[in-house]
Amino acid sequence: MSVRIRFDGEEIAGRDGQTIAGVLLGAGRRSWRLAGGAERGVFCGIGVCQDCVVTVNGIENVRACQRTALEGDVVEREAR
Amino acid sequence: MTRRVAILGAGPAGLAAAEAALSAGADVVVLDEGERIGGQYWRHHEQLTDRRMQHQHARFARLGRVAEAATVHREASVWRVDTAHGIRVHALVGPADGSDREALTIDADALVIATGAHDRALPVPGWTLPGVITAGAAQALAKRDGAIVGERTVVAGSGPFLLPVADSIALAGGSVAEVVEAAGVAAIARGWGRAPWQLAGVAGKAGELAQYAGGLLRRRTPFRFGQAVTRIHGQGHVEAVTVQHVDAQWRPVAGTERTVTCDSVALGHGFTPRLEAAIQAGCDLSPERFVVVDDRQATSVASVFAAGEVTGIGGADTALAEGAVAGFAAAGGSLDDRRISGAVRARKRMHAFATRLATHAIGPGWTGWLDEDTIICRCESVTRARLSEYAAASSRAMRLATRAGLGACQGRTCGRTVETLIAADVDFDRRPVLSSIRIGELARLHHAEHKEQE
Amino acid sequence: MRTVVIGAGAVGAACALALTEAGAEVIVLDRAGVAAETSSRCEGNILVSDKGPGPEADLAILANRTWRELAKRLDDEPAPGRPATEFEAKGGVVVAFGAGAGALEEFAATQRAIGIRAVPVSAAELRELEPHLSDAVDAGVHYPDDAQVQPSLATQAMLAHALRLGAEFRIAEVIGARHAHGRITGVDTSDGVVEADAVVNCAGPWAGAVAELLGGRLDIRPRRGVILVTTPMRQRVFHKVYDADYVGAVGSADAALQTSTVVESTPAGTVLIGSSRERVGFSAEDMLPPLAEIAAKATRLFPFLADTMLLRSYFGFRPYTPDHLPAIGEDGDVAGLFHAAGHEGAGIGLAPTTGELIAHAVLGSPAPLDPTPFLPTRAGLRSAA
Ligand SMILES: Cc1cc2nc3c(=O)[nH]c(=O)nc-3n(C[C@H](O)[C@H](O)[C@H](O)COP(=O)(O)OP(=O)(O)OC[C@H]3O[C@@H](n4cnc5c(N)ncnc54)[C@H](O)[C@@H]3O)c2cc1C
Ligand SMILES: Cc1cc2nc3c(=O)[nH]c(=O)nc-3n(C[C@H](O)[C@H](O)[C@H](O)COP(=O)(O)OP(=O)(O)OC[C@H]3O[C@@H](n4cnc5c(N)ncnc54)[C@H](O)[C@@H]3O)c2cc1C
Ligand code: FES
Numbered sequence: 001m002s003v004r005i006r007f008d009g010e011e012i013a014g015r016d017g018q019t020i021a022g023v024l025l026g027a028g029r030r031s032w033r034l035a036g037g038a039e040r041g042v043f044c045g046i047g048v049c050q051d052c053v054v055t056v057n058g059i060e061n062v063r064a065c066q067r068t069a070l071e072g073d074v075v076e077r078e079a080r
Numbered sequence: 081m082t083r084r085v086a087i088l089g090a091g092p093a094g095l096a097a098a099e100a101a102l103s104a105g106a107d108v109v110v111l112d113e114g115e116r117i118g119g120q121y122w123r124h125h126e127q128l129t130d131r132r133m134q135h136q137h138a139r140f141a142r143l144g145r146v147a148e149a150a151t152v153h154r155e156a157s158v159w160r161v162d163t164a165h166g167i168r169v170h171a172l173v174g175p176a177d178g179s180d181r182e183a184l185t186i187d188a189d190a191l192v193i194a195t196g197a198h199d200r201a202l203p204v205p206g207w208t209l210p211g212v213i214t215a216g217a218a219q220a221l222a223k224r225d226g227a228i229v230g231e232r233t234v235v236a237g238s239g240p241f242l243l244p245v246a247d248s249i250a251l252a253g254g255s256v257a258e259v260v261e262a263a264g265v266a267a268i269a270r271g272w273g274r275a276p277w278q279l280a281g282v283a284g285k286a287g288e289l290a291q292y293a294g295g296l297l298r299r300r301t302p303f304r305f306g307q308a309v310t311r312i313h314g315q316g317h318v319e320a321v322t323v324q325h326v327d328a329q330w331r332p333v334a335g336t337e338r339t340v341t342c343d344s345v346a347l348g349h350g351f352t353p354r355l356e357a358a359i360q361a362g363c364d365l366s367p368e369r370f371v372v373v374d375d376r377q378a379t380s381v382a383s384v385f386a387a388g389e390v391t392g393i394g395g396a397d398t399a400l401a402e403g404a405v406a407g408f409a410a411a412g413g414s415l416d417d418r419r420i421s422g423a424v425r426a427r428k429r430m431h432a433f434a435t436r437l438a439t440h441a442i443g444p445g446w447t448g449w450l451d452e453d454t455i456i457c458r459c460e461s462v463t464r465a466r467l468s469e470y471a472a473a474s475s476r477a478m479r480l481a482t483r484a485g486l487g488a489c490q491g492r493t494c495g496r497t498v499e500t501l502i503a504a505d506v507d508f509d510r511r512p513v514l515s516s517i518r519i520g521e522l523a524r525l526h527h528a529e530h531k532e533q534e
Numbered sequence: 535m536r537t538v539v540i541g542a543g544a545v546g547a548a549c550a551l552a553l554t555e556a557g558a559e560v561i562v563l564d565r566a567g568v569a570a571e572t573s574s575r576c577e578g579n580i581l582v583s584d585k586g587p588g589p590e591a592d593l594a595i596l597a598n599r600t601w602r603e604l605a606k607r608l609d610d611e612p613a614p615g616r617p618a619t620e621f622e623a624k625g626g627v628v629v630a631f632g633a634g635a636g637a638l639e640e641f642a643a644t645q646r647a648i649g650i651r652a653v654p655v656s657a658a659e660l661r662e663l664e665p666h667l668s669d670a671v672d673a674g675v676h677y678p679d680d681a682q683v684q685p686s687l688a689t690q691a692m693l694a695h696a697l698r699l700g701a702e703f704r705i706a707e708v709i710g711a712r713h714a715h716g717r718i719t720g721v722d723t724s725d726g727v728v729e730a731d732a733v734v735n736c737a738g739p740w741a742g743a744v745a746e747l748l749g750g751r752l753d754i755r756p757r758r759g760v761i762l763v764t765t766p767m768r769q770r771v772f773h774k775v776y777d778a779d780y781v782g783a784v785g786s787a788d789a790a791l792q793t794s795t796v797v798e799s800t801p802a803g804t805v806l807i808g809s810s811r812e813r814v815g816f817s818a819e820d821m822l823p824p825l826a827e828i829a830a831k832a833t834r835l836f837p838f839l840a841d842t843m844l845l846r847s848y849f850g851f852r853p854y855t856p857d858h859l860p861a862i863g864e865d866g867d868v869a870g871l872f873h874a875a876g877h878e879g880a881g882i883g884l885a886p887t888t889g890e891l892i893a894h895a896v897l898g899s900p901a902p903l904d905p906t907p908f909l910p911t912r913a914g915l916r917s918a919a
Pocket of ligand 1: 088
């Protein structure tokens, strides 16, 4: 079973039930956000640090490590 | 009338509390923000978790079955706890950080706070590079997502938790370059009497730790004592770390530096309790900053109980025992009751184990591995130098001037570290919003309230 | 002249600076530290838009000018441990829904009559100023002179500057006073006696209690205000944007919960959403109704806010007097005791001019405007006390 999301204009497949962070890591992406000009990705993995936030289907500030990926999710980078 | 017991958190403590409260005849409501019950310890996903990472699974399966007799709200983020006029818990139910979750308000006669803990990771120069994660993240990603962050990971920090982390990384397909423990061999021998995985008396724990240690040996993973990762190198991502000896105070010893090639680092220097719900409920904290509880796990606030890592770091078995006592007492049960005597005994035994974790307590010398420009607050990219500038200001003024702890995580990651560096308490744990809520979700509460009144 | 300033909030810091610059020997005492209370729990608006004709408007218009010059002076010499004030003259936009438009324009006309720049803007111009504003808003007034500072930082900067010019700062709680011949001669503190020729009470919402400790009289009460802060985001709010109902709430004494929306973005990328007014003493309870009401009104103004994340909220207690004017000047009973308190929702904006009025009262330096309406001995304060 697999799930496909869009990230950076690319289609990425993950395993059904994985978080967005899990899908991105599985595809070899280790960072997906800019903080003070530097790349960040997952850090705490349990929803505490907010380092992993992405925009999902137009809604900002979604923790990638907490949100289960759903088929067709459009995931965008955030920067600040 | 049946007592209604609300339980915040469905980790080992919360689930044990639910089981005990049900056995004492209460009407039980459990809330947890996770998609599944189990907390940090039982982070299993039916399809994604390697079975070898499931410990005490029989116990979990039993608790899970029992919990069916309670009302369990999954994906329920509790964002506010009011105790001023009776106990009222406010939650939002729906996908994590969704924008249109359903508001849920639970009124209860008693509350058990079992919100657990998260890892504490000390800053190290280079720790904001992609590829550096907490030890808990490595564990959570391996268990829940079957994912690894790199091919070759250095696991570093302190405490027995590093063992299952290294084990999980290997089981999930990664390789562990080294496990680096800051406590020295002598300290460990003093603290534990012997190596932790040989610990007798604490049945479950010793067996589990022995299993991890066996895994390390089999895979020939080096285990270093009295050493620390003092620098992380790389351009844009992790390429290597400096591992260095530290003295008993965790001061880095000059001249002992080694470079270890790796593409990822898992850092864990113990745990920080998730106190915000307890603080909002009005519970007293100890000087060490855990929720103060009595024999019945009752807090300083009437009808509010606490159990598990929020009352002291002791691992899953401690949490289970404390949770059972808390749930039973919250339901109105007496500790003299035969049904709870087993948990009371287990709690005593486990507290002995928990005391030994002090061996791994953070030594004050670690600040010696920081550079002036090392980022301390990750959210706002605040450096150590910037913090020192405001070390003498009032804590509010310091926070507003440096923005340390004011970012998205609200000081959850850096709070304790900032306090160490400015040598003052900042009260980061007092958070008016316990978990994410969107302005629109808050607005809908107002509209709902006003419809009611019309 | 050895002068003790009690309180290191915005008002105390401004008084300390003005007194030091006018030649006094100044010792600032605060029990909690610099900017530890109200001045770090508010917004830093320096407004003319919310003031109708009267003495407070005169003070505000002057203070608005003074802030421009002061912020420049403070920010031109950065030093370690001394933050920038983050002064920004971004201007305010007050908007009205439906029938509120008429009242707003009438109010603006009275403001123009006393020299406040208040420019009516059409719906199209509003969209240009604030593209994310709700379509339901159809009238507005632009106040180009509304400005802001980061209040905590501005307070720290003022005090740091005073310290550089020779003032002294100590963390100590004032617990009593020394008197001789009807004059105050010093204060008792948690850290011993501090002798003084003059004492200035800048204790914010606690100024009434401090006045009493010192043998004086002052009626200052707390009025709770709550603010919401979102997570940092890309900028979508460009001015201070207020719902016109803000204008109505300022002078009101009603105890019940009132909210009026103020939305603005900060240099840190967060959006601040204020605020409420409640007379609940110093209570921290029952925060949910104000939080929810502020959120509801903010999304009415800026619908995009609905999907933004609340990061934190905070609250403070606006110090207010029964007649809603600050009390600035010498106490009626105790010679040598001065008050600078009760600025309610405008203490940041009014701070520098308050400092100058205090320097005038204590040292006789030139007054920036007629001090009479603000004297603590005025009838409006005495009768209600
Ligand atoms: C990432 C991580 C991995 C760990 N892995 C292991 C391991 O493999 N082996 C081991 O022995 N120990 C592990 N630990 C240690 C672990 O903390 C304890 O073993 C045990 O899980 C503690 O149980 P608890 O019930 O006190 O807390 P937890 O298990 O942490 O449970 C607390 C629960 O409360 C919920 N919660 C908290 N706040 C809210 C809120 N506001 N709204 C809704 N729900 C909330 C959380 O979602 C969580 O499910 C791990 C810890 C972490 C942080
Ligand atoms: C929600 C909210 C929003 C606001 N928005 C604005 C705005 O946009 N613009 C604006 O201009 N104003 C605003 N205000 C009002 C403004 O915050 C206050 O008017 C101002 O901060 C008052 O400053 P202060 O120095 O008088 O008081 P404080 O900042 O409270 O300082 C008083 C000090 O006295 C000290 N103290 C008290 N008792 C003693 C004692 N016995 N011994 C020693 N020290 C003592 C305290 O520790 C404290 O530090 C707002 C207020 C709130 C609550
Ligand atoms: S990695 Fe910390 S919140 Fe997702």
